[in-house]
Amino acid sequence: xxxxxxxxxxxxxxxxxxxxxxxxxxxxxxxxxxxxAVLAPWIAPHNPFDLASLNLSDAFxxxxxxxxxxxxxxxxxxxxxxxxxxxxMYGARVSLLVGLSATxxxxxxxxxxxxxxxxxxxxxxxxxxxxxxxxxxxxSILVALLVDGVVRAALPREVHDQIALFVVIFAIGISEWPxxxxxxxxxxxxxxxKEYVQAARVIGVPRGRIMVSHVLPNVIGPVLVVxxxxxxxxxxxxxxxxxLGVGVPPTQPSLGTLIRIGNDFLFSGEWWITIFPGVALxxxxxxxxxxxxxxxxxxxxxxx
Amino acid sequence: MFAFIISRILQSLPVLLAVALISFAxxxxxxxxxxxxxxxxxxxxQRDALVADLGLDKPFWVQFGTFVGNxxxxxxxxxxxxSRPVADLIAERAPATLELAFCAxxxxxxVGVPMGVYTGLYRNSWLSxxxxxxxxxxxxxxxxxxxxxxxxxxxxxxxxxxxxxxxxTVRLGWWTTGFLTWTGVKALVLPAITLGLFQxxxxxxxxxxxxxxVLRTDYIKFARARGLPNRVVHFGHALKNTMVPVIxxxxxxxxxxxxxxxxTETVFQWPGMGLLFxxxxxxxxIPVMSAYLLLIALVFVTINLIVDLLYYAVDPRLxxxxxxxxx
Numbered sequence: 001x002x003x004x005x006x007x008x009x010x011x012x013x014x015x016x017x018x019x020x021x022x023x024x025x026x027x028x029x030x031x032x033x034x035x036x037a038v039l040a041p042w043i044a045p046h047n048p049f050d051l052a053s054l055n056l057s058d059a060f061x062x063x064x065x066x067x068x069x070x071x072x073x074x075x076x077x078x079x080x081x082x083x084x085x086x087x088x089m090y091g092a093r094v095s096l097l098v099g100l101s102a103t104x105x106x107x108x109x110x111x112x113x114x115x116x117x118x119x120x121x122x123x124x125x126x127x128x129x130x131x132x133x134x135x136x137x138x139x140s141i142l143v144a145l146l147v148d149g150v151v152r153a154a155l156p157r158e159v160h161d162q163i164a165l166f167v168v169i170f171a172i173g174i175s176e177w178p179x180x181x182x183x184x185x186x187x188x189x190x191x192x193x194k195e196y197v198q199a200a201r202v203i204g205v206p207r208g209r210i211m212v213s214h215v216l217p218n219v220i221g222p223v224l225v226v227x228x229x230x231x232x233x234x235x236x237x238x239x240x241x242x243x244l245g246v247g248v249p250p251t252q253p254s255l256g257t258l259i260r261i262g263n264d265f266l267f268s269g270e271w272w273i274t275i276f277p278g279v280a281l282x283x284x285x286x287x288x289x290x291x292x293x294x295x296x297x298x299x300x301x302x303x304x
Numbered sequence: 305m306f307a308f309i310i311s312r313i314l315q316s317l318p319v320l321l322a323v324a325l326i327s328f329a330x331x332x333x334x335x336x337x338x339x340x341x342x343x344x345x346x347x348x349x350q351r352d353a354l355v356a357d358l359g360l361d362k363p364f365w366v367q368f369g370t371f372v373g374n375x376x377x378x379x380x381x382x383x384x385x386x387s388r389p390v391a392d393l394i395a396e397r398a399p400a401t402l403e404l405a406f407c408a409x410x411x412x413x414x415v416g417v418p419m420g421v422y423t424g425l426y427r428n429s430w431l432s433x434x435x436x437x438x439x440x441x442x443x444x445x446x447x448x449x450x451x452x453x454x455x456x457x458x459x460x461x462x463x464x465x466x467x468x469x470x471x472x473t474v475r476l477g478w479w480t481t482g483f484l485t486w487t488g489v490k491a492l493v494l495p496a497i498t499l500g501l502f503q504x505x506x507x508x509x510x511x512x513x514x515x516x517x518v519l520r521t522d523y524i525k526f527a528r529a530r531g532l533p534n535r536v537v538h539f540g541h542a543l544k545n546t547m548v549p550v551i552x553x554x555x556x557x558x559x560x561x562x563x564x565x566x567x568t569e570t571v572f573q574w575p576g577m578g579l580l581f582x583x584x585x586x587x588x589x590i591p592v593m594s595a596y597l598l599l600i601a602l603v604f605v606t607i608n609l610i611v612d613l614l615y616y617a618v619d620p621r622l623x624x625x626x627x628x629x630x631x
Contacts, residue, residue, distance in 0.1 A: 134319055137604050139563040145585055146597060150330055153588035236446050243448045244570055246585050263452060263571075267467075271456055278449045286444045 016298045026290035033284040037092035045074070046083040048090055054081045060265075063272050076272040079265065084272060087258055088280045094254035095284070098169055099235035105173030106234075107227050110180020115219070117181065118188025119211050129185070132178040143175035144237055148246050164249040172237045176230060183226050187219035225299060228292035232285045239281055255281045312612055316605040321372075323601040327594035328371045331381075332360075380595035385587045390595045394577060399479045400470055401576030404568070405561045407492055408500035413554065416504040420511025421543060427516065435508065442505030447564050451498040451571035458494060466491045468573040499568045503557045510553055514546035547618050555611035559604050 008014055017023055036043070058081035064074045075084040117128040135143060148171040152160055160167065191197060192215065200210050241247035242256030250257060255277045262274025338354055355361055362370075374380070380390035423432040445453075459467035471487030473480040482488030518524065519542055527537045566578035573579070577596065584592035 130322075134322055137319065137559075137608070138600070139560050142563045142566075142600070145566070145582070146593065149585035149588065149593050152585065153330075153590055153593075239446060240448065240567060244567065244582050244585075246582070259448070259452070266452065266456055267460055269460070271460070274452060275456070278452065282445060282449065285446075289444065 013298055017294070020294060022290060023294040026287035026294075029283055030287035030291055033092060033280070033287065034096065036089050037096045040086070040089035040093050044083075044086040044089045045072075046086040048082040048087045056081050060270055062270075075276045076270075078262065078270075078273045084276050087253065088255065088277050091253050091255045091258045091277060092280060092284060094165075094248055094252050095235050095238055095256070095281070098165065098172070098238045098248065098254065099231055101169045102172035102176070102234040102238070103227055103231050105169060106176040106230065107180055107223060109173065110177040111184050111216075111220070111223060113177065114181035114184030115188055115211050115216060118185040119192055119207070119215060125185075128181065132181055135175075135178050140172075140175040140233075141237055141240055144171040144241060145244070145246065147171040147174050148241065152246070161249055165252065168238060168241060168247050171241070172234050175237070176234065179226055179230065180223060183222050184219050187222060188215055191215050191218050221299065225292065225296045228295055229289065232289040232292065235281075235285055235288070255284075308616075309609075309613070312609055316609065320598075320601055320605060324372055324375060324598060325368065327375075327597050328368050330590055330597075331371065331594045332364075332367065375595075375598055381591045383584070383589055383592050385584065385589040385592070390591050393580060393592065394595060394599065395478065397575060397577045397580050399481065400574060401562070401565050401569070401578060403482060404492065404495055404499060404574060404576060405558070405565055407496035408503065408561050408565075409554075409558060411496055411500040412503035412507055412557075416507030417511055417550070419504075420508040421515060421538070423508065424512040424515025424519070425538060427512075439505035439508055442501045443509075445501075447498060447502065447567045448571050450501055451494070451568060454494045454498060455571070465494055467494065470575060495568050495572045495574055498571065499561060499565060502564075503554075503561060506557065507550065507554065510550055511546055514549055515542060518542045518545050544618075548615060551611060551614050551618060555607050555614075558607050559600075562600065562603060 017027075041047075058070070058073070058077050059079055061070050061073050061077040061081075062068050063076045064071050066076075073083050073085070075088070077083055078087065113128055117125040148167060151167045151171070155163075197210060197214055200214050205214070238247055238254060239256030239259070242254050243260045245260060247256055248254045253261070258277035259274050259281070262270075262277065265271075265273050338351060338360065360367070378391045382388065383390050383393055386393065419435050423435050426432055442450075455467045458465045466487070469491060470482045471489075471491035472485040473482050473488055474484040482492055524537060524541060527541050532541075562578075565574075565576060566582055568574065569576045569578035570582055577599075580592060581596045583589075584596070
């Protein structure tokens, strides 16, 4: 164990990490966001979903440093007397869950189809790449909106409300798979003609097995970078969908939902209800993006 | 040249047909249009009559052909939500979106290119550093938050600009414009900035990077050695050669502007196509959604075509290369 830690501390990756102050700061911010989100039920000062603890006389309290603010509510309260800080922590949980699941879904789909397109080739390859081309012509948020709209129309309302979270994950995942498929297909085309793959083919290893246990481990590296960069985009896509009112259900508000709800109170002067979730969203997305940028450069041998 | 245009148009046809197929599949299989049109009570005979009337008993490809034929004539049926022809709804709202997108794109180009040239030429001045920091904000803020922040500052705190709607509009034939009234112009400011800010920063960074690249080349050194004034070197030689990637990105970003107009229009309650689309998604109004999808596909294909043609206008090498039969 100690040896493994020492080896990690000696590695190039750790060296380039400690040499970049921006990366260290974003790692800390990302860690705070993720821990705050994951541990929300245990460390949040209040439970925004516990209706019994809500008190309408506490509604619209400004942040604690304001004269009228209460120390109990650090970032103020919303129209129903919910603590904004706690709502943000629970909201970040939903945002992170959806962003992460959508990225995993897009990765699985993209890697599978990219591997098939690159290794099998032929008509399948042309078909899949045409689909990629057409989809990449459109901004992914448009594709996600459309998928979400179609699923909404296809399902009865009660069913849809129950699985709304999965619908959003599906819609965002579908809108982002071509990036992964393109990346994997490119590296697969290079790998498939290398000697170790030919050797495996000669000794009669079945095609599926070659793809999964020989080609896949050698093409997965770049995918990790694309996935990290994609996580920020997926979180933003979810926030945008929820802000537009077609994302996660209101019973499980994400950061985007909180911003949309708070937006209604902007004109009466209660700016904190919408601005603080916005700041949390930016902190989360920006830190994840900066980490992704660093990872891309650190893993790129050409830039060393 | 002519043959090139024709071949590019032929290449984009399959894309349009594929999108039309998706739109039609949505139209035909999602939900039950017949039940929606008949309302609560109907007999099987009424249903069969309507199905025959709408041609829904014909084979899939015949129906698809009819759909494409109607779409070409701008006929998309009735909106489920508003019970009005989809074509009318879109025609009513198109001017609002187009004016907004036009202003946003204009802002991005007219401010982004000069900022990019400046930061490329004087890369170490404090103003360049300020521009670059500012562009980082533009890239990382989501569109709807930019809109909310602008509303908070300029509409709520300062109270100088309106935060929703288009203001007063003037009718010119079927087109309604907000350019001719003071309230219309004022209403346009915040949405246009919101929509254009990301594109502005993107163009600025791109022009800067390209300028830095080009200024290192030999022909710039040669132009300076010939004693040409800075103005000619910077704008005649350097800027001209940065334009190919800029045109590509601007073309692609025009599409993004139209997509993100959905978000901007929601924030500012701007009565355009994006707001119509998002309301249709919320209400599962399939005819409007499929018409919007086709329209957007058409816009994207047209933009791509124009971008390809502009390459020829901007880069003489492509013209020569083609004359010799390509590389």
